[in-house]
Amino acid sequence: MEFISKRKILNSEEQNRLAHWLLANSNNGRCNDRAQKEAASMFGIGRRTVRRFWSKTKEKIQSGAPVIFSSSRKGVIHKDRMQVDVEKVKSLSILERSTIRKMAVKLGVSKSLLGNWIKRKELRPHTNAIKPLLTDVNKIARMKYCLSNVVYDATMARPQFSADGQELFDGKIGIFPFTTVIPAIKEKWPKSAGIKHIIIQQDNARPHFNKDDPDFIVAANSDGFKIDLVCQPANSPDLNVNDLGFFRAIQSLQDDKMATTVEGLVQNVVTSFQELSSVTLNNVFLTLQGCLTEIMQAKGSNDYKIPHLNKARLLRLRMLPECIQVDEELLKDSLQHVLQFEKDVGTSYDIGALMVHFGFN
Structure with missing residues (x-):
């Protein structure tokens, strides 16, 4: 099979270089075949193109015009x-x-x-993107939260897939009052999961459950489960999976459904929750991990852009990571930064294991 190369089109800079090269290698207004052949090889064009260019160059010289070319190709x-x-x-x-x-x-x-x-x-x-105003205390609490998640990320209830991409657990426990959350978690938690240490995260709204409630403690530490309750840092919706992307994904689905009553709206939300794919939910958890890294790099600030990880492309290539690796130097710098402040800030987030690992104790 004969290979036919595409004709190269010279830009303005290349055209001017070619014209001046031909002039430099000409003699008494003549450019011999050997020079033209060398120019064709040097610029990756045909000898006919070189001859045509040489003719244009001579025309400019004879008319007294400067030898300057500009490409007529504008895209x-x-x-x-x-x-x-x-x-x-x-x-x-x-x-x-x-x-x-x-x-x-x-x-x-x-x-x-x-x-x-x-x-x-x-x-x-x-x-x-209206971001909450953060105090220094907020920023330190956010960094401690991020550092604690380096340790506890595996306990988060995110979807689980087999090695060949088959869904093992969709990560969706359900939508219901908090009092029924623990029984639902125990019912839906995959039997194949060896880890039964689960952390339930809630925001700092007052109506939420108290982690010291006796009934909660009994229910959370039975049937082989160990369930802890933590609150996200104040003014930090970017550290909540629901606010970060889960609610937005549900809203984009339920907006297409018509509702004329409150009951209809609630049903639309529940239906949209059920329709949401586990792949989308898994992507939100990966985005959260990216945000944790960005927050540590920003010293607890929310002045950063949510990272785009090309998750769809990586999933097609079967290269989507289960978790995002964090540079050790970033962890050390973050620990050194938080230890400069009062120790009673963000005490609910356990970073003791990291401190021991890096020799800060």
Whole structure:
């Protein structure tokens, strides 16, 4: 089979270099075949192109014009490129424009095309990331929380998959009052899981359960389970799996369902929870791990961008990690930083094992 190479198109800089090279290797206004052959090999073009360029160069010299070339190629223009239907976009409701995936479905286009429109600034995305104001105490508590999760990450209730990608546990216990959480966890927890040490995380809202409640302690330490209850750091929705992405994923599903009553809305939320894939939930847990690393690098601040890990591509390649590795130097620096402050800050987060490991005791 004969190999046919594509014709190379020189940019402005290459054209000017070629013209000056030909002039430098010419003699009395003539550029011999040997020089033209060498130029064709040097610039990766055909000898016919070199001859044509030499003719243009001589024409400029004879007319007294400077030997300067500029490429006429301004980029490929696709006449069949699909354009944004502005009127159709305007007709979409706010909910229908809330995510790229949903908007692409409503417009009848692919997500990649919609992403290209945004890149070409034919559409302008809008996000409203209002972040809580953090005190120094908040920042230290956040760092201690991140460090404690380096130890306890394996106990989080995230989906579990076999080596060939088969789902073993979807990670979804259910939606119900807190009083029924522990029985539901024990019922749904996979029998194959050797670890039964579970940490339930809740925010700092007052209606939540007290970890010192006698009934909770009895229920949490029976049937071979050891269940602890911790609160996330104050002003830290980015350290809560639900706030970080789980609720957003559910909302994008339930927004497509019509509800005219409170009962209907509740049912839509429950249905959307059931429809949410374990892959999406697992991705949220990985994103949380990425946020833990970013927070430690930012010394507890929330002034960082949520990391994008290309999870979809890694999943297709079967290279999606179970957990994100943390650099030891970052852990040491974080421990040194938190130890500069009062020891009574963030005492509910156990970092003793890390301190012993790195010799801080």
